[in-house]
Amino acid sequence: MIRTIIIDDDPFVRLSLRTILEAQKDVEVVAMGGTGEEAAALFDEHAPDVLLMDIQMPGAGGLEAAERILAAHGDARIVFLTTFSDDEYIVRALRLGARGYLIKQEVATIAPALRSVMAGQSVLGDEVLERVEALVRAKPAPSAASERVPSVLGVLTERERAIVELVAEGLDNREIAARLYLSEGTVRNHMSAILQKLGLKNRTQLAVCYYRGA
Missing domain, CATH: 3.40.50.2300 (Response regulator)
Incomplete structure (x- = not known):
């Protein structure tokens, strides 16, 4: 029960x-x-x-x-x-x-x-998920983004944490690659590793994890 x-x-x-x-x-x-x-x-x-x-x-x-x-x-x-x-x-x-x-x-x-x-x-x-996705798409101010580093992300490397922050800002793989001077393939590989380490399924869940600040 x-x-x-x-x-x-x-x-x-x-x-x-x-x-x-x-x-x-x-x-x-x-x-x-x-x-x-x-x-x-x-x-x-x-x-x-x-x-x-x-x-x-x-x-x-x-x-x-x-x-x-x-x-x-x-x-x-x-x-x-x-x-x-x-x-x-x-x-x-x-x-x-x-x-x-x-x-x-x-x-x-x-x-x-x-x-x-x-x-x-x-x-x-469903309505909340739509709002979370909107938050993911909306780029936060740099100062706010730099302050939100959930402790759960401590299992990630510095590069992986940087990618998570950019995902939370609403950037796609191409934009992340350009921002970090990486190839899109490298970003995709990092994303797969991040999701596996955190036990998540997709970018939305990753953004939720980030915004939880757990």
């Missing part, structure tokens, strides 16, 4: 989510709450497999609660379920180490997403 906590400030949403999830044979809702403070307390009390949480709530919001929970429980699986596909929220959630970011309207994806998270994957709703 996937032991789940639901945190949302709307009682109707909480009850609806519980009904949807408990219709699944492999999901159990062990607790529900309506604030970030309750999220932290209920997580400590129940140690759920997954915390499904809204972002905007009275008092401590979901992002603040997630930061507190992850500071105490580094392996916590937190999935945000929200109506807001705001770029800032998405980037902050990924940097915090959230395992997923879903949109409430995509209710059919919630249970499969919990299973994917339990299998070690990160999950993004």
